[in-house]
Amino acid sequence: MSHEPFETLAAVYAAGALDGDDLAQFEAHLPGCAECQAAVREAQDTLARAMLSARPQTPLPAVREALVRRVERTRGAGRRAWLTWAAATAVVAAVAAGFTATWVAVRYEARLGQMARETAAVKERLARNEAALQEQVALYRGAVELLRDPATRVVDLRGQGTAASASGRMIWNDAGGGHLFVAGLPPAPAGKTYALWTISGGTPRAAGLFGVDASGRSAHRIAPEVARGAVGVFAVTLEPEGGTPAPTGPIVLASK
Ligand SMILES: [Zn+2]
Structure with missing residues (x-):
């Protein structure tokens, strides 16, 4: 041999x-x-x-x-x-x-392969984070733009019933729509969602559905098309997923 x-x-x-x-x-x-x-x-x-x-x-x-x-x-x-x-x-x-x-x-071959996989995962995570950040920046920029307008109002919403500890703040412009910021709202139960209503002259108008994150917070944009006429009251109710044409569930947040 x-x-x-x-x-x-x-x-x-x-x-x-x-x-x-x-x-x-x-x-x-x-x-x-x-x-x-x-x-x-x-x-x-x-x-x-x-x-x-x-x-x-x-x-x-x-x-x-x-x-x-x-x-x-x-x-x-x-x-x-x-x-x-x-x-x-x-x-x-x-x-x-x-x-x-x-x-x-x-x-090192194994280690380099591992590193390559880790790098790819980090890149993907960064891309996701960046997209989320851009979305957030756009949201806050929109809110700031709205605040520049002297016609914009800031309206407080108070928690009601089982959501008494919740609070909300609406940045609202009758012509430009608004931004609703919510805190302390419990996540909606399965099959349910939160619905925002703008009420003028006693008539509620649907202003979008939203959920809250794990900490009970939410930032919800209301498009200018929704803001038609002077709004007297803002209210949030718990509704079936998919929404309803008129409020049916309990009120969880309302302005005075
Ligand atoms: Zn030998």
Whole structure:
């Protein structure tokens, strides 16, 4: 058999960590191979130096673990009892040097793949966040624009009934629509949604449906088309999902 596959086994053999078929094949190969004999001698020298050295060399963890397991097995069999666990570990450092190139490639390939996936996930998350932020900026810009108009009113809404602790603030312009900001409203039960009504002359007009986030907050835009005529009262009711032409559910928020 050619020398090639035994090259990296010499140091493992010197450490007494070789076993099974590897050991049998290496021992069959060794007497006829000067290179392997030299490699074993060199590894034994390394072992001797390592035992004298105060600073243990540390191989790659995965290589160390795999080889230490082998050392433990051979120790269990009583073979080469002179070899201490620490000394074997030190020699394995020399072995690891031979494995390094391969191990580094394998480990880093996996790691780079992982990093690429993580980067893609981060990019996707950032894109989503950016879209959400742009939406939010557009919303607040719209509210600020509305506030520039002297005809714009700011109307407070108070929580009613089971939503007594809720509050709302409407930025309203009879010509330009409005923005409703809500806080402290419990999430609507399944199959239900919140509906905003603009009431003028006792007649409620639907001004859109909205939900609240986990913290009970919402920002709801009311389009200019909805604002027709002077609005006297704003009210929010709990309605079936999909909405109704007129309010049917309990009032949760209302202006005075
Ligand atoms: Zn050889």
